[in-house]
Amino acid sequence: MSYTGIPLAFVPIEKPEEKTLDKAAQQMIKRAEELETPVIYHRFDMMQPQCEAGLKGLCCRFCWMGPCKLDPAAGIERTICGCTADTIVARSLVRWIAGGCAAHAEHAFHVVEVAHLVATGADVPYKITDVEKLKAVAKKLGVPVEGRDPKEILKDVTEKALEDYTRTEEEHLNFLKAYAPKKRVEVFEKLGITPRSFWREIVESIHRTHVGVDSDPMSLLKHGLRTALADAYSEVVATEFQDILFGTPKPVEAVANLGVLEPKMVNIVVHGHNPLLSVKVVEAAKSDEMLSLAKEVGAEGINVVGVCCTGNEILMRFGVPLAGNMMHQELVLATGAVEAMVVDYQCIIPGVAAMADCFHTKLITTMLIARIPGDVHIEWSPEKAD
Template identity: 55%
Template sequence: MADILKDKERVWENKSNDFGLLPSSNVELLKKQAKEVKTTSLQRLALQEPQCGFGELGVCCRMCYMGPCRIDIFDGGPKVGVCGATADTIVARNLLRETVGGAAAHTEHAMDIAEVLKEVAEGKISTYTIKDPEKLKKVAENLGIKTDGRDIKEIAKEVAEVSLEDFKRLEKEPAVWIKAYTPKSSYEQLEKLGVIPHNVWRPIMNAMHRTSMGNDADPVNIMLADLQMGLIDGLGLTMATELSDVLFGTPKPIKSKANLAVIDPDYVNIAVHGHNPLLSEKVVEWAEKLNDKAKSLGAKGINIVGVCCTGNEVLMRHGVPLAANEFQAELAIVTGALDAMVVDYQCVWPILSDVASCYHTKLITTMPFVKIPGAIHIEYSPEKADEVAQKVIETALEAYKQREPSRVFVPDSAEEIIAGFSVEALIEVLKKVNPEDPLKPLIDNIVNGNIFGVVAIVGCPNPKTRRLAFTERMIKGLIKNNVLVIVTGCIAHIAGQSGFLNPNKVDSFEVGDGLKQVLKALGNVAGLNSLPVAIHMGSCVDNSRIGVLLKALSEKLGLKVSDLPVVASAPELISEKAISIGTWALALGVTVHVCPPPRVLGGPKVTEILTKDLKTLTGGEAYVESDPELAIKGILDRIKQKRIALNLPVPEMVHI
């Protein structure tokens, strides 16, 4: 039959088979997946491309049924929607709703942990305990809660209650967590702008209200609400990290491995995927307890591997190896050696169910509001945590019996990594250099130019940018220019797999002399050859650790956050959560590089606010650049400007 779509199918095929700079381990598994599952993320992306231009630029409005309306960004078409909303109004409202999506995810994650802490403190559940009372005391002090002579459980109860009150406070007093954890200068500035929230729920309610049809049309006013939503996201991040540390322990430097090769065909392999450590911690605990059961099946034991950010959580605290980032989660199943993948929430792609159905792998959902057709659902609740973890492991053991060895393919490329750099752990290392004033060595090295600046590379692994190796190229370019790189989230997976977290591989990269000297000196006091070229600070909620560090630095030096030679970058963002984290960083005064471009460029005023006006409001700046090399240059230029403003020496830049 004459095929009239032949030419178009050829376009799709070429795009699906364009692996670009993806590492060979990924390519091998993508090919295996194309053959055995008949779908890959690259293929699905190819079928969507080119994606809707109105959506990409943010000028599509679906808020009411006179629409959907679109603004013509080129000449000739409509410039307002049916109601009269301009491109800027539409773009601002859409951005605020995206930010709400991210902030809601992070604050619910935090609330889940706060509720468990309360129940533990009240003795209502016995499944969890407080593993780090020291951290609890510190958090309590930060929140203004008395600790002297009080019982741990009593302190924990009050911390949990104060935390939960932040969600629902009726009095018009600032949210306690935001007041306690926002750098002072940023807080004062944000207070002047009138955007300090008094609780979490009301602004989320208000944001959905004000962006619905026939409400706020002023892009500037909506952007202020967006800044507020950023702060709420920051509250979620901070509370999630700090209370997780209280319940599960504050991370310390720990060695492990990364890449899909950590899935070991000799073991019963269980992947933990999602975000909240409440579940993954229990799975790790029970894997140890039930290890003998796996041996009785002929396996060497149970091997828990981490996917996405819950993987980072258990890596940071237990050294569980990192198997796959969000983009590679399907590939973990495609190895044919994964017996179960247990997920909680966020960044869990529904395709995992289809992929798992082509293998013996069991996909297990656990959250009442995250179900996937085709997956097994074992419902989690804190009081049933042990039971759920046991069931998960038993499901995996059962699946292991069905494994087909002929279909197993695990690439051979595990990379050594070191992770676990909480702020406390970093201070611990720095204390060995200067016990009285641990931050001083870090500041001195920034001042003398050994460290040109600090760049936190955070966020997701987007199939759109993965084949460009955006993150890898950025890290390489930055370390060459003496930039200290901090990584979190799925970016940490990418960094780990490429050797940037391997303390023994520092010499195999082109690292600036100053930075190399600092890394080696700090590594030596920590009992290592060197610190790795990128510092792994945790999962995506652990971006709060960077916030805590910024607060400490800015308050110690008496400088605004925007004065510090620090830039954040989300070079491959996927999630609305990345947008809300970025908004939080902008509210604190951080310069934030993003790619792919956020969906605001169709609104000239909103674009101007984010890229220019914000500098005078909070000190933050959004910087959009889709070319890795130009992004490095742009980031270095921005750090340079900050150094010049501080009268710091500006060394010659190598660029890339």
């Protein structure tokens, strides 16, 4: 999708230094204006003033009778179905928590699925990189390690993780029991907020917050805490399996900022969250086949750089430079120096498509769950990751 001309509400930013301290980013904000293509900073200004009721959490559109908007100062203190402000604020918060938990838990699930394929000898281009980390995780979960093949250990460890997705009994997360301090676990138990499974807490959050279900703010918030704990321990799952598959990060020296783009090289930006994809891009960029293709088109080589969290994954493991954070994703493309932005999921804002469209840049999506209008879609799968 491209913008045709400057949108009516698009006001240039007079002081980009008030938006970002990064001087290169400030320059690219002005470059975006020359391109007549607003970026996140402009669109934020275009949204002002933001809805007062929305800012206070006093609106709801969870059912067909809404939207409802409360205005206590004007005496409107109950929604159509009779909710108070406390109820709709609590319900919205629980839905946000469920969304975050779903994102982290599904990311972790994809990594566990690949680890399980590795453990069971499937033909996938991934392997156990950090055997010591695998053993450490296994010991925490009570999985025997002595005299066992790493793949056997990994199989048991992945099954412990998979149980944390599918458990139907009133039992608690294996990873929480293994990693949370004992005193904390006691507090969680006492409050009745120890999560049972990632999927279950997310589903229950959506159910409870549906019209006509839980309207007690305290009861809602208690389940929000339970889901937040599920979220936290799903992130532990992702971290541990990523370390097992790709190595445990150590301090590395690297450079960061938009200046990491190389004018004489093919610049590939990886963006998103899951190293299952970004690690493969880094590996491919070093291959003789890709390097000779780059030379054929007159480039000196291939320069992979990162944005956002997957950028951090390859920065901390391989020292790959970081071009910018989430707020910079459109500005990286505004340089016009990027051949492709390759993305997986989470934090990839649709605005990148409009900026890519200003240049020769290809926006390559790789995950079925995260398409963007204007993308080039090349599906990632564990079997075809190389």
